[in-house]
Structure formats: structure tokens, C-alpha cells
Amino acid sequence: MLSKDQYLTPKQIVAELDKYIIGQNDAKRNVAIALRNRWRRMNVKEDIQGDIVPNNILMIGATGVGKTEIARRLAKVADAPFVKVEASKFTEVGYVGRDVESMVRDLVEQAVSLVKHAKKEEVKEKAEEVVENIILDALIPPIKKPSTNFSSQNDDSVAIPVDDAELNEKTRERFRDKIKSGEMDDRKIDISVSQTSTGGIGMVGGGGMDETSMMNIQEMIGQMMPKKSKKRKVTIAEARRILFEEESSRLIDMDEVKDEAIAKAENTGIIFIDEVDKIAVGASKKGGPDVSREGVQRDLLPIVEGSAVNTKYGVINTDHVLFIAAGAFHFAKPSDLIPELQGRFPIRVELENLTKEDFVRILSEPKNALTKQYRALIGAEDVDITFNDEAIDEIASIAFGINAEIENIGARRLHTVMSRLLNDILFDIPDIIGPNAKIVIDKAKVQEKLDGMVENRDLSQFIL
Template sequence: MSENENKDDLIHTDHNDIPNDNTNKDKDEYEDICYICRRPESVAGKMIHIPSNICICQDCMQKTFDSMNGSGLNMNDFMNMGGGMPNIGMINLADMQGFMPNNQKVKKKKPKEQSEPVLDIHAIPAPHKIKAKLDEYVVGQEHAKKVISVAVYNHYKRVAADTKDEIEIEKSNMLMIGPTGCGKTYLVKTLAKLLDVPLAITDATSLTEAGYIGDDIESVVSKLLAAAGNDVDKAERGIIFIDEIDKIAKKKNTNQRDVSGESVQQGMLKLLEGAEVEVPVGASSKNAMVPMTMVNTKNILFICGGAFPGLEDVIKERLNKEASIGFKADLKDKYDEDENLLRQVTVEDIRKFGMIPEFIGRLPVIFTLDALTEEMLVRILKEPKNAILKQYKKLLALDEVELSFEDDALYAIAKKAKEKKVGARALRAIIEEFMLDIMYEVPKDDNIGKVTITRDYVEKNGGPLIAMRGCAELEDHNM
């Protein structure tokens, strides 16, 4: 039997292997993936289909036959091995194939003539409209909202225009610096929701240099691909937010290999600037069992954020050096009480903190967020569309009970949150603590019509005001 005849026997599919309607639908939507090298059809080329719905690329098929011929094994003997040797049968590939989950399949790209324009340049909301929408969800941070609105507008104008002339608009990747709990992640989440683009939020602390335990640098793009439903075209116009970016700063005074610091910054340079990268589909690291696909990061907007603890000391050192000479020199402790010292940050300060110049250069839009004041915390409690107080009022309204807060109580909550020094994150924990008894006791009594939270109750000096249905409010000392 000739080699070509053997190939035909392997590739032949009988009537029992005809796929059903669901299989046909998956074939129309998802790319075929090579069973051996796990590359999709767009990368490996046309697939060869063999029984049991198994696909093998031409490269792997050729290598298989080359290795068989090189080993001196007769193909005819190989095909009949099961009948000639006792207790040995051919491997059933159907048992090994199983079903590949959809989160590891790559969606087919639309043909160029059928694909819709990525973005309509006239449909991109203007910066003032983006900021107006952000105002409904995010309290304060006026400068940050203004900067991010303009940067996003310019970025998507660049994607939509896709200029082919000699003037190429560079990416407007961003670096946001602000104390913990000031709303960095929330700002990006809200932005992606308003723009209706895929968003991937990842933590820089889990990233390591390729070959070490941890997530590979390409995993940030893999997460965006998953958020876009494995649609490469959709992912290539999404947003990636890398939080805790300060944790990959260059380590000082270390003799060990810095696999999660400077080397990660080096590895991210090509992603930030824009490059074709091979990323695993449905996994955080490359391995032989995961399909790979190519994603171009040229039009992906990268936003990096971090609290940068210790950056204030770098800024103070610079400012004190500038103002500590002469008879009118400033006092050394002048900047110790300045909560918004980060506003005076410069690129040189960030470099001294441990970020390499090449990395900073690929994040041209640098801005800071302010620390939250008590007044801002009070506004956060009640003003946003999904404010915490509105959530609790809705919860009690489902029990037909009205919940209200005195203004003094709100300031007491804000004061407690301010003391914890973790920003707006403290608000929910504080409210959960004193609302526990109310949420437990109110469903017991159907006669309760209204609960008013007072300052004394927040400070544990008294109880809330309880009003029965059709009665005046009474202070309850039992809660």
C-alpha cells in the first residue's frame, strides 16, 4: 500500500462521523484547532479532518509521516498492528479528543468585505460628554476625569481614523497615580461600561518573567481576549487596566534575579507600544494543551494604576532640596501634612521610585487622583447612581420599610472611614457593621414602617429611630 493511499485511509470519514447541526454551528463560528500543535486555522493554515472530528494541520501531518518513514516502520504493518499482536489495539483518538470548551476556541475573523467599521468617527462621544457620564458615577476627581476623557477620545479617534499617511498618531496609554481607595479601578470600570468595549482588569503582582512561576506577561492580553468572547477583532479595540503597577518597580539593594520587577517592565514594552503577540486562549500561560492565537496590541488602550507607597518621600526629598537653601528656606516638615503631595509628581520622581525610563516613556498621559476628604466621602455615600445608601434603602424597601440617614450620621460614617486610611473601601465595612442588627431585626416585625440612622447610633451611643406604621418615631435602645 502506498503512502498516499494510507493518508487517504486516515483522512476518510464514514457516515457515522457526520457532525450534527450544533457541530456545524460551532464550525461556522469558531476556528478549527490542530489536535497536535493547538494552533488555530488562521495561524496554521488549512486543516485536514480525520475521523472523530479531529483536525490536524498540514505541518503536523507531514511531520508525522516523515517520522514514520524515517523510523523504517512499514505503514501497512502499522495499520494492521492491532490484528497481528495479542492484547494490543490501535489508540482510539476519539477517547482522547473529548470536547474542547468554548473558552479555548477562537472565533473566526469576519471577511474584510463583510466586516463593519471598527468605530464610527462621528459616533465617538466628545470629551465633555464622557466626563458628564463619569460625573454620574464618580464623585470628585475632576482633573482625573478630564484627563481620562480627552485621552480616551483621542485614542478612539486614532483607531477610527487609522491614518495611512506619513503622520502616525501615537497611542495615549495612561498612568494614574493615587492613594488606595480613591477610585482608580472604579473609574476605569465605569469608563469601559459607558464606551461598551471589552475590559480586562489584571494585577501586576501576579506577573513574572516567562519561564517562572506566575502569569506570563501575555496573560493580560489573554484576559482581554476572554472578555471579548474570544473575538480577536473586538479584543483589539478594548481596554486593559493593569492595577498595582507600582509593585513591578525595580527592586533596590537585591542580589537576586528580579523576575517580577524590572524584567516584567521590560517584557511589557512591546505590548504597550503595539505588537503582534501570540497569546494562549483560555489560559494564563503557554503550554502544549492550550491553543494559541495572534493579537495585535496596536489599538488596545493600556491604563496602568497604582498607589505608589513611598513616592511621597521621593517628592518630599526633591522639594526640600529645591527649597532648603538661603535665609528663607522652607521647613523640612512643610510637606508632611499635605495629603495631595502626589499632585507635584514628575517623571523623574517615578523613575527614582523604580520604574524604568523606557516603560514611563510608553505611558505619555500621567495624572494623579486626590485623597478623599470627609466631604467627598459623604457625597460618595449618597450621590452616585449606585451609591451605598441607595443600595441599603432598596434592600429595606423590599421589606416595605423606609430607611433614612441623618446628615450628622453621614459625617460620622465619613469620619470613621477617614481614620481607617483605606479610602472609600472603608465605607461599606462601617455601614455593614451597624446595619447588621437592623437587617436582622426588621424582618421579624411587620409593623415597622421606617428606620432612621442617627449619629449616636453610628458612634454606638444610642439606637436608631424606629417608626411603626402610622406612628411617630421612637428611639430603640435594644439594637
């Protein structure tokens, strides 16, 4: 359990979100409070701890205003398992297109992955030492030093002088240093890689068996089958990666990983249900698809309320999983959701549409701003590109104008505009624009490249 000092305060959480997300302060404050409340719950008296349920959040806002990014960044700040699902996927085939419990199973998979990664970091040093020895043995097999000048256990034994054994050890140490420094990464060696053979066993599912159940049964059969070793010739760099995965997996206790992952998913897991407005029953209630939508809501309800879900790692209880739902709600209202589901999302946050000034900030301020991304990409070719303030202002103005006149897709429009602006440059590097070149994007360059984009209004080019 994290101490008070290790867990971020709401103000610190908002500050972390501010590094990547412009505006939407109300939404950031609410998710920060929800995250801090988790630490508070885990540190109250046990007799009331189980009764404190998370305040699930419903985000209302147009596409591209930052709903998904807020939820995803929140999970990263909390080092929590995170799953995003589209509610509309559950209505695609028949009555329910996909088993709604699958999102909880996906959450546990994410938790297992996070815990395994943390455990591997703990045994990293020991695993790397084992891998180093395996690679060294493949390059220079060790010679056992005899207790006397010559080994002479029987007439058929091979005599090994002490000097040879010592020379072998010194040579191994020299090569160990070369392996550590990466000097021999391109050299190829033979290694044995363990693999599980299922013997080509296929599964024919019976009625009612979903895809997840089928995969679980196949995995169980795979674990029961004997493991075989396969010889592979790979570079030392590749061998280090393959063998590290094997050795670190051997050093960690998977039962412990499963228990920790279940606890992590139950107490810190975040499930983001996007497009929840698509399963809202319209005011007309004409039947047909609306029946399916209401059915999906009723299937989601017990999971959001709190229920036990079977996974291949064990049973997970969803009582304290944080659910964040989001939707544009252009053609439906939150009140079109069934009352029971509405009640499970007591915190409602309306996200604001992005302004041109927001676009200017999005292009330049966040750690992952588009201008910084393109500068890094082009910098990989040893070419330097800069965007002056007037250029950024013009890009924002054009993107905002297209959103206003065609279809508002929020900050995603900036990706389209930036791609159109830089396509020729990206194509010309490195054949025409060589290394060490310096490119400056100014207002005139932006207008030259994007004026046609504004005039033509060809939807096929501009809508993502």
C-alpha cells in the first residue's frame, strides 16, 4: 500500500494531467478527486472500507475534446490497469455483440501485465547475470579446473592442464566485458529456446461458449503439454532479449503475480466506456435497435454496480473498479439512459468545445505536442525543423475554421492539417533534403500549403 507521501494529491494529479491536456479543468479536478479517494478508501478502518464505493464519472462532450486522453493519462499517473471499450460494440451482432464481462477480463490481463513488468524489474539484475552466463557458455564453454596438475580419474579421462583452465577463465572474463559493453551484439550464437507444443490441437466450441472461454481452454491444454526446446541461431542482442524473458519468467512466482493483479484490478482498475450515448434509448422508443440498446445497458448495470466476474486468473469483484463513461450526446440525452445506470454515474462533467486559442496551446505546450512529435521524427533524419509563432497561429486558425464549417472533430483535426502541411517535406527527406538541413515553417509556408485545403472543402481529404 502506498503511503500518503507516495500517493499524489488532487492538485499534483491535475498538474500531471496539465502536461498533456489543455483546458478541461472541471473534468481534471473530478478525476483527480476520484483517484485520491481510492487512497483514502484503502486507508480507512476496515469495518467501513468495503462500503465506500467509487463515484463513477460521466463525461459529456464532442469528439476530440480530450475525454479519452484524460482517462488514459489518469491511469498512467496512478500506474493502474486501464481498459477502453466502445459501448456500441456490444450491440453489433444479434442481441449482444460481445460479452460485456470481457472488459473486466481485459482489465485483469492489463493488471497481470503491469505486475509482471514490476516483478521482472525486481529480478532484472539476477536474470541478466544468468543470461550473460548462458551467452558466455555458448561462446566459450567453461573448463573445470582440476584439483591437481592433470585430471586423472580414470584411464579414459582427458588431461587438462591447470594453465589451460586458468587461460579459459581469463578469456571468458574478457568476453564477458565485451558482452556487457555491447561490442559483440551482432555476433550470432546457437541458443535453446523452450516452447510449448499443442500438437495442432483445435477446439470446436459448443453453444454458449465465447471466444475468451475458448482461448482459456486452449491455454490450459497448452500448459499441460510437455515443453520442448528448439535450437535457434540468433545475434547476441536478440539472444539477450529472448533469454531475459525466459529467465525472468522463471524467477517470478506466477501465483503471487495473479493474486497481486486481481487485487490491483479490483482496487485501482479503471474502465473507460466510450460512446455510451450510442446505447441510450431514444425518446421515441420505437423498438427494434432500441431494445438491444436497453439490453446492453442492463447487462452493463451489474458490472458497474459491483459483481463477481470469472477470469482465467481467478474471480474479480468489480465493486471498487472506477468506471468512466463518455459520449457526445448529440442525438440523445444522459436522461435517455435507464435510471439505474444513470444512478451509477453520479458525477457528471461537461467538457468544453476547443477554441482556436486552445488549438494554439495544444500545438505547442503539451509534452507530446504535435510540433514536438514532428520535430522528433524529422530529427531522426538529422534534419532540424522549427515552427514560428505565426505559423502555429495560422495552423490553429485553419484547423478551427475547417471544424466550424465542415464537422467538428476537435483536436483530431490538427493531425489532418499537420499531415497535409508536412507531407512533401517528409517525402523529400533524405533524398532531396539531406542531413543537417534546417527547415523553418512560417506563416507564408503554412498558407502556401494549406490554402487549397481551405478552398476545396473536399470532405474525403479532411475528415479523419
